[in-house]
Amino acid sequence: NRQKQSIRKTEESLMAVRIAGREKEAKKLAEDLVKARNQYQDLLISAKEQSPEISSFVTVEAISLETLQSLLADSVALVEYLVTENELVVWVVTKTKIDVARVPLEEKQLNGLIADYRERIQKLAPIEEQAQLLYSLLIKPVESFIAGKRFLGIVPHGRLHYISFSSLRDEQSYLIEKHPLFYSPSASVMQYTFKEKAKRSREIKVLALGNPDLGDFNYDLPLAEMEANALKWDFPKVDVFTRKDATESWLKEHISEYQIIHIASHGEFDPVNPLFSSLKLTRSETEDGNFEMNEVFGLEINADIVTLSACQTGLGDIVGGDELVGLNRAFIYAGTKSILSSLWRVSDISTAVLIKHFYRNYGHANKAESLRKAQLLVKRLYPHPSYWAGFNLTGDYR
Incomplete structure (x- = not known):
């Protein structure tokens, strides 16, 4: 401390x-700060090595194929990627079998395609050609393995974490038009997120924090405040905190009491020290308002879903293996079943529409279907994928 x-x-x-x-x-x-943060990160790592409990929060034991298959319903195909220097390896795991496809593709070329895709998404530039090319490399080789399956689980690797698979398309349609999608930081993480299915009822307790007071009107998010307040229409038990009341200290103290947690705020990704990536909330006497990833790890969260409706909340540092160190992973290890978060800066208006319809669908459909329906609705209003494909569901899709 x-x-x-x-x-x-x-x-x-x-x-x-x-x-x-x-x-x-x-x-x-600035140099001192990087040094101090690195020392703090080293401290966490040495604590992790000494304590098996902390270790299980930060890394996951590998899962056996048998255990993984036991978690999958008949309607699910899990598609896991491995990017190597000269080829892309794709495994498709279903309840009864495992298939593999190998695609000759240089990592350098793939990274270039992803960078071009990201830039076009951010600039609202035409993206159809890039979406079709990525589809032909990432989905086409496994089409025969996923045929007949309803839900697709995606386990990305390396830079693939930076693209939204729902925005990939063939000549006829987008992938999201064929399948509801969900993501997992690794196959191993599924032993936590799929452990038990959350019970749904009208008595769900919901927490909504929106448009915290960050002391600068340039950071105000008036639509985020409306987004938070709109939850009252879909759930009878909602606690809404906005502006000066949307404090980090209150959230940390009460986070374990809610089944749905909705945070509409700015997010900040720290590529140098990913553990210091944070959500920006209102500061108080005891907390500075930076709700950091290293603080999330230690909390007890019992939520079925945490929605991070903020700028670039889903981005994590690509640190190799099957590990994506981002806010998503921190929330999963603190006990959250699933996270809905954005991969890029999404327009305020389309976000508000998407989130409203996601929660409306959540009452009677599973989370992957709820997101798919909301995305397709926004797509009709705003056809460019930048508006509707930015939100990903990570964790339990049910």
């Missing part, structure tokens, strides 16, 4: 000297 407080002080000093325009001082403080 002492180390954490020292990091906080350095962050505040850095902000102050930057505002004052003292560049030389700011450079030195």
